[in-house]
Amino acid sequence: MNPVEIEQAISELAEAPFDAAEFPFAFLEAFGRKATEIKKLRKGDTNKSDLGGILQRNNIHIAACAPGAVSHTLVALKNSAATTKFKAKFILATDGQEFEAEDLIGGETVACTFQQFPDHFGLFLPLAGISTVKQIRESAFDIKATGRLNRLYIELLKDNPEWGTAERRHDMNHFMARLIFCFFAEDTDILNGEDLFTATVDQMSNRDGSNTHEVISEIFRAMNTAIPDRAAANLPRWADAFPYVNGGLFSGSTEVPHFSKIAQRYLSHIGGLDWTKINPDIFGSMIQAVADEDERSVLGMHYTSVPNILKVLNPLFLDDLNAALEEAGDSVRKLANLRARIAKIRVFDPACGSGNFLVIAYKELRAIEAVINERRGEADRKTDIPLTNYRGIELRDFSAEIARLALIIAEYQCDVIYRGQKEALAEFLPLDSQNWITCGNALRLDWLSICPPTGTGVKFQSEDLFQSPLDQAQIDFENEGGETYICGNPPYVGDKKQSSSQKEEMEDLLSGRTKKWKSLDYVGAWFVKAADFGRHTECSAAFVATNSICQGQQVPVLWPIISxxxxxxxxxxxxxxWSNLASHNAGVMVVIVGISNVPRQEKFVYTTDNKGKTVSVVAKSITPYLAPGQPVYVQSRSKPISAIPEMLLGNFAKDGGYLILEKDEIAGLDPIASQFVRPMFGGQEFIKSHARYCFWIEDTDIEVAKQSKMLLERLSRVAANRLASPKKATQAWSKQPHRFVEIRSPKYSQAMVLPIVSSENREFFPVGLLPENAIVNYAFGMYDAPLWAMALVASRLHLAWIATVCGKMKTDFRYSNTMGWNTFPVPKLTEKNREDLTRCAEDILLAREAHFPATIADLYNPETMPENLRAAHDRNDETLERIYIGRRFRNDTERLEKLFDMYTKMNTKVPV
Incomplete structure (x- = not known):
């Protein structure tokens, strides 16, 4: 269940007659607990309560109690031996009148009336398996409003299916935007009357909702009719009470979908909410999902968190402005200059969605302006910051409308906070008809025409702010000398998942600049467009992006274009x-990259440590791999750049499985076939210590092998399988069915193996020695390599390098010999260095052996890693890092800075 569904179920539970015996089960059902779980609790099979309530192990202890005994019961639940023994995370007590609960892990408590407990449903989201954050707990209203609007939206489409078609979808979405404005406006006194919209619709509509569409249509018409034109408009008296809104929100058609009795009831319920609590920076993103059927499964979870947005905006420009504010102190002149500067700042989001980046930027700048005004003794001063400075491009028309509306609401709320409600109301209506959001394809549009360098040259003008999607913004004003900041969270879409139209957009933008544009993630195009924008004016840009654009093969393709x-x-x-709570984004690994053609003396690399705290490092310059250092592009190499052993990809049979065996098959082989069996390890077999086996037959042994009927049968099947391949090269190998098709290992006694993929949770990349004569399969191998090479691979230094230059598979480390090993900078090692590193590798192997039969997976679990093994790795890291700089590196940022410096120097001397 998503948060909206949970909130609805909880609200219905709070409104229903209280049943003490049934409440605990209904509460758990509202959070999506499985019917089988509830059934077992009802029977008592899994109920561990010692107080006559319901206790679900590792979950919650609930007790319904006599009237007036709620606080006493909650104390009893907390002191219960069963609560402790069975590790309940929550305790809850209620008598149907009062409600109290506590999060025993986080310490948060709730005490409210029974009817109010749905407002605190966010506390209990872990019961539904949702990893919650503080922000979603504080946005109960936004989730509740989203759910109510979603139910109305779906109900209206039932009775008005044509409004759900592509031809009418904009009309439906525009209607919803109008409703949202009306609900907000009536609760903030903008409509000059308490609950004016909701009350008027309720009073003037028939009980069955049959004329509700006519009533709402007349209200919309009134809000689009200026006061001098009212008499000629022949408005009903009850509609004439509504103010003139203008701004294009109510212009054009006033057609409204037909309402059923249920739809009218939903409308009334929505109007009953307190819309003064709306958070435009959160609500806008949530409401996007209402109009997008594909996103409804994560309704109420679809938003970009404010802390993440500030990770972009703070270093882009807010930190600088706050520093200027601190430096200005109480200087009247400096404060005035800073205020004038802020008034000219333009923030442009070319993938703005519902406008959350723009809304947060606007609110943050209003906060700085308010401090300035207060210090200058002008607290009531009207803002100098125009909404028209906050511009965006959005592909979906509903999101574009919501973005405009969110900014309007944000402006009003800021006016109330900083100037007072009276002043805010006096200047709110009529709305300005200028438009700041363009509906269109950001990669097809000319950004300079939407956000021109000096505010001139806009091609399109209209009085209609909301009514129709546009291919150009509708604004023309001077902003000479103002700063421009481009920001946002563009769509990611990897190269393999791009649609044909997205591929065309990428080709049109990039084909003249690089032949390898097809390998780029879609988000890379936004960086190129931002760089193109900077060709004509000074600007800075920062985007959230997939980390793959700063790793592996994409770096030498994209970043030379930017530079x-x-x-x-x-x-x-x-x-x-990236934590926006949407389940389909839960595992997305992102980076934030800021670029500019305006020089900055100090640049910053931010990282998130193991405790979730953001730390920063000052740098003179930053590489495209997001480490301090001069720009460098690591290219794959066929041979190592350093004096280290050669590393090769494993051997591949392409045999249909007939040359491969499991362990239990070996006992049934005849003596001849048995002599050709060799253990075989891919990366996962190595990590799990579970070998597979294969037939390994040299050309000189083929005649002996043919004496085994078992082998002859298998080889004939290998030949048939290869002949059936559509690839001619594979077909040719049917003549040598005894051989693996790809054999890369030389003659050797000992193989050192490295997996291709390793879990992101491991602190060290796994590497080890295979049994004698073992075959390396889906993995990398070094053959008869000195042990000191293992010390290099197993180091934090090497892990930092491959995590940066090789890229990742989802969130896991992805190894590459040509990118990770052959490019790895290693100083010239003395004989003493090699001896020391060999001893370190031996210590690691001995520490592993001491815990036999524990697997690599067991040993390198960060939570259970043996202390002697961790100590061996720590000695290895210290030994190696002292070879590099004479001491331990402070962090990965310093490691990478040294490695990139070495790579740059070595790359000029060694041919690729």
């Missing part, structure tokens, strides 16, 4: 998980 436009990286946030 060619005289752009440099001014700040970066290294990889972190």
């Amino acid at each position: 060619a436009e005289t752009q440099e990286i001014i700040f970066a946030h290294t990889s972190f998980k």
Whole structure:
């Protein structure tokens, strides 16, 4: 269940007659607990309560009690031996009148009336398996409003199916935007009357809802009719009470979908909410899902968190402005200059969605302006910051409308906070008809025409703010000398998942600049467009992006294009998980990269440590791999750049499985076939210590092998399988069915193996020695390599390098010999260095052996890693890092800075 569904179920439970015996089960059902779980609790099979309530192990202890005994019961639940023994995370007590609960892990408590407990449903979201954050707990209203609007939207489409078609979808979405404005306006006194919209619709509509569409249509018509024109408009008296809104929100058609009795009831319920609590920066993103059928499964979870947005905006420009504010102190002149500067700042989001980046930027700048006004003794001063400075492009028309509306609401709320409700109301209506959001394809539109360097040259003008999607913004004003900041969270879409139209957009933009544009993620195009924008004016840009554009093969494709436009990286946030709570985005690893053609003396690399705290490092310059250092592009190499052993990809049979065996098959082989069996390890077999086996037959042994009927049968099947391949090269190998098709390992005694993929949770990349004569399969191998090479691979230094230059598979480390090993900078090792590193590798192997039969997976679990093994790795890291700089590195940022410096120097001397 998603948060909206949970909130609805909880609200219905609070409104229903209280049944003490049934309440605990209904509460758990509302949070999506499975019917089988509830059935077992009812029977008592899994109920562990010692107080006559319901206790679900590792979950919650609930007790319904006598009237007036709620507080006493909650104390009893907390002191219950069963609560402790069975690790309840929550306790809850209620008598149907009062409601009290506590999160025993986080310490948060709730005490309210029974009818009010749905407002606190966010506290209990872990019961539904949703990893919650503080912000969603504080946005109960936004989730509740989203759910109510979603139910109305779906109900209206039942009775008005044509409004759900592509031809009418804009009309439906525009209607919903109008409703949202009306609900907000009536609760903030903008409509000059308490609950004016909801009350008027309720009073003037028939009980069956048959004329509700006519009533709402007349209200909309009134709000689009100026006061001098009212007499000629022949409005009903009850509609004439509504103010003139203008701004294009109610212009054009006033057609309204037909309402059923149920739909009218939903409308009334929505109007009953307190819309003064709306958070436009959160609500806008949530409401996007209402109009997008594909996103409804995560309704109420679809928003970009404010802390994540500030990770972009703070280093882009807010930190600088706050520093200027601190430096200005109480200087009247400096404060006035800063205020004038802020008034000219333009924020442009070319993938703005419902406008959350723009709304947060606007609110943050209004907050700084308010401090300035207060210090200057002008607290009631009207803002100098125009909404028209906050511009966006959005592909979906409903999201574009919501973005405009969110900014309008944000402006009003800021006016109330900083100037007072009276002043805010006096200047709110009529709305301005200027438009700041363009509905269109950001990669097809000319950004300069939407956000021109000096505010001139806009091609399109209209009085209609909301009514129709546009291909150009509708604004024309001067902003000479103002700063421009481009920001946002563009669509990611990897190269393999791009649609044909997205591929065309990428080709049109990039084909003249690089032949390898097909390998780029879609988001890379936004960086190129931002760099192109900077060709004509000074500007800075920062986007949230998939971390793959700063790793592996994409770096030498994308970033030379950016630097060619005289752009440099001014700040970066290294990889972190993007938390917007949507389940389909839960595992997305992103980076934030800021670029500019305006020089900055200090640049910052931000990282998130193991405790979730953001730390920063100052740098003179930043590489495209988001480490301090001069710009460098690591290219794959066929041979190592350093004096280290050669590493090769494993051997592949392409045999249909007939040359491969499991362990239990070996006992049934005849003596001849048995002598050709060799253990075989891919990366996962190595990590799990579970070998597979294969027939390994050299050309010189083929005649002996043919004496085994078992082998002859298998080889004939290998030949048939290869002949059936559509690839001619594979077909040719049917003549040598005894051989693996791809054999890369030389003659050797000992193989050192490295997996291709390793879990992101491991602190060290796994590497080890295979049994004698073992075959390396889906993995990388070094053959008869010195043990000191293992010390290099197993180091934090090497892990930092491959995590940066190789890229990742989802969130896991992805190894590459040509990118990770052959490019790895290693100083010239003395004989003493090699001896020391060999001893370190031996210590790691001995520490592993001491815990036999524990697997690599067991040993390198970060929570259970043996202390002696961790100590062996720590000695290895210290030994190696002292070879590099004479001491331990402070962090990965310093490691990468040294490695990139070495790579740059070595790459000029060693041919690829």
